[in-house]
Amino acid sequence: MGSKNLDIIRMSAAELAAALQAGTVTSVEAVQAHLDRIAAVDPGENGVHAYLHVNAEEALAVAAEVDALRAADETLHPLAGVPIAIKDLIVTKGQPTTAGSKMLEGWMSPYDATVIEKIREAKLPMLGKTNLDEFAMGSSTEHSAYGNTRNPWDLGRIPGGSGGGSAAAVAAFEAPLALGTDTGGSIRQPGAVTGTVGSKPTYGGVSRYGAIAMASSLDQIGPVTRTVMDAALLHELIGGHDPKDSTSLNEPVPALVAAAEQGAAGDLSGMRIGVIRELQGEGYEPGVQQRFDEALELLRGAGASIVEVSCPNLQYALAAYYLIMPSEVSSNLAKFDGVRYGKRVVPTEGPVTIERVMGSTRAANFGDEVKRRIILGTYALSAGYYDAYYGSAQKVRTLIQRDFDAAFAEADVLISPTSPTVAFEFGAKSDDPLAMYLNDVATIPANMAGIPGISVPGGLSEGLPVGIQFLAPAHEDARMYRAGAALEALLEKQWGGPLLAQAPDIEAAIAAAGQGEVA
Template sequence: MSADLVRLSAATLSQALARGDVSSVEVTRAHLDRIAAVDGDVHAYLHVSDEQALATAAGVDKARAAGEDLHPLAGVPIAVKDVVVTRGLPTTAGSKILEGWVPPYDATLVSRLKAAGLPILGKTNMDEFAMGSSTEHSAYGNTHNPWDLTRIPGGSGGGSAAAVGAYEAPLAIGTDTGGSIRQPAAVTGTVGVKPTYGSVSRYGLIALASSLDQAGPVTRTVLDAALLHELIGGHDPLDSTSLTDPVPDLVGAARLGAAGDLSGVRIGVVRELGGEGYQPGVLARFTESLELLQAAGAEVVEVSCPHFDYALAAYYLILPAEASSNLAKFDGMRFGLRVEPSEGPVTAERVMAATRGAGFGDEVKRRIILGTYALSAGYYDAYYGSAQKVRTLIQRDFAAAFAQVDVLVSPTAPTTAFRLGEKLDDPLAMYLNDVATIPVNLAGVPGISVPSGLSDDGLPVGFQVIAPARADDRLYRIGAALEAALEERWGGPLLEQAPELETNR
């Protein structure tokens, strides 16, 4: 029974719970058992909250028995990326500098999860402070891809994607600064959504780059993502960048798309997001997916976004600059790790230097140094200022493209999951994994990655759909249509083709 429960979608679990076919305690216990059985190999979690999750589940079961009106996802368990603060649960952002820190408050999205009655299974592994594309920069060890344990699960949110892909959670929360939800989804065969900037509250996210960061859902189906997105979305007065717009009917859009009719929809293929540097198998699955969308009635045209060629360079100036400012608060004085110099006077400056030297990993140090340099006197206009101008040009490219088409599409990532350690010594090669996802964050528009099959190496490939700001519902319509067409071709979800993980029990 437990093995069956962990393979059900969140929407199916929701229906089973509502009918009384199963209890939330049973569902939550099944996922905790799965974590105990396989996470020693996957390492998706940094902290598992057994007692709290089961207590929440028991509360939901009691409320349901009493006839209370519950949220559709009440009782469905969820995992949360460790960059999202959780009252009473450790939150480390994958860094030694926050080891053991237990926040005194919840992020807004966590408050919404708790209010809706979703048991939180635990906190998932990630690249330190969300800086990375492979979850190899976590201070607490690598996460492994459930499809092949020798390969990366993407990053920075590899833990959330791996947890969902390994059936250790039906739902997860990720954060996406330059692709950290969508790229892990692509390489693990899961669904990942980066919402419109400001449509999901950032209050309680440990900031990397404040103008780029956005939380969103990681799931196994497009409908599950829509259900979770509607729950966590909406205005938050605690977030100064929060949009006041109501959340669109995302669930309705997903159900409409699943019906398979895309008549009248214009889809733009971004010329600059394909070709050289993309694996042949990735491009082949992308072309096949386009053909399925055309068969559903969509019109497919090519569009050009010429300034996308400069997005990677602009991003890796803007992000480090904002990160160097945001991470200045980790100084050994107020919270987190404190390291005093081994000899000499104990001054604030020397404590800060010792703490940051011991608490930050190499990638974080690299980006802080780069960002501080880009913001320094004499270089601001040449680097950071110029990058912001490129950002404006990218936003104009999107505006021009969306004047012609309803959505834009591309492969989510240029390659499938590479082997652990393969690119650790080459940061520039690592950064290129985000080439197709970064423009979305620079412009603040929404994007989704949907599994589109297996490449020639037998590993998952993602199909990215991009919509205009505030038009997140378009992602779900197109994504669900593609998902339905592909599942008909495959005879079921892509994850059913993944090799079974060995269990230790």
């Protein structure tokens, strides 16, 4: 890859947008540089495998259109011409949408999600669709029907999940921007373990229309980027009211870019940052806790007041989530039966009835984790158990929301580690679903309460990224962008640049893996 291409792919989205506007880089050059990078590091047995589909022809055509409009002095969106990757849970006309499942293998959506309509209107070339745990069910992208995505920091480790493909694409410089979905941490946890920024907006702040539903009361589309400013730019683009989504908030998008600019100046005077007692300490790796403690000192030095807050009902969040989420999964995935939706499998022996077609289709096309959650959710919703399980979990959800209300009376934003561990090796938790579920212990509460959260890189532990999470009250997303941008600026001043500048050479690692030198 030429030096100009390397310069292009290492630009943040904001830097690339500025270069496009100045005319020092064309959109076609930017798209081609990223396509070349994808070709170099993504395919193959030892490649990153962030993408399930590469959309080269359309991306280059949109880029050429942007360059022509810019040459004609047309007014364009600030991000016009900046390439973006899309999690393969978000429907896109003209590209396959599989949800990482054999159930939707080869399916082409007849319409665009609302966020895709906004991406098209702003003329961001879409590089392709990224890998994920099947129907977004997982914390490691090991549950994709199309193979694992690898962490660019260590090809033998997971990139987080369910949106590991989007996070890995951004971390591997295969895209400057990506879209993900976050049901229990599926944007923020991959961000933490790949050294990228992942942002979950307030529930309803970004339209979910066209995102294949996993758990409708928890799902939220959001940005995956390399900087807080890039996340703010993308969030402002995709946010806003959508009449096609009954849960969409009918209110203006907050001034997120201005908040990120304010935070990047490094002054947090007057901001109260609450340390959540229940989301640190026991169960968190020593290196993760150390990076978190160091971040607190930096924020204190920037003028923030650090206060400890308690959310006692967070200890029940994981258990309540794994009743509410599977229950909604059971309902949402009932339609994938080979009759209404899904790739039909007809039994080869015995009578062909609707019931047997449904059973054959679901048995063949759903993976183990999807089946596990459907069974759990169906049981929790069954007659005689609804009140004991699903009903009780919803009561716990209300208690968690009240805990956050009380905490935000004492603090403007809350802070915690994003994930209790750094990225683990493939297979390390495959045989223990409960251990896998614990990866989301710090991120799940935000989805239960519908509040916004952002994960920013917090440094390294044993050579692997650690994430720091900020949470804000519902509708106050700008606060977390201000705090996140401030921490990012303070840490990058220490590091002498972005954390990803310290990442290993992926092409060399892939070559070494091909020679048997890397697991």
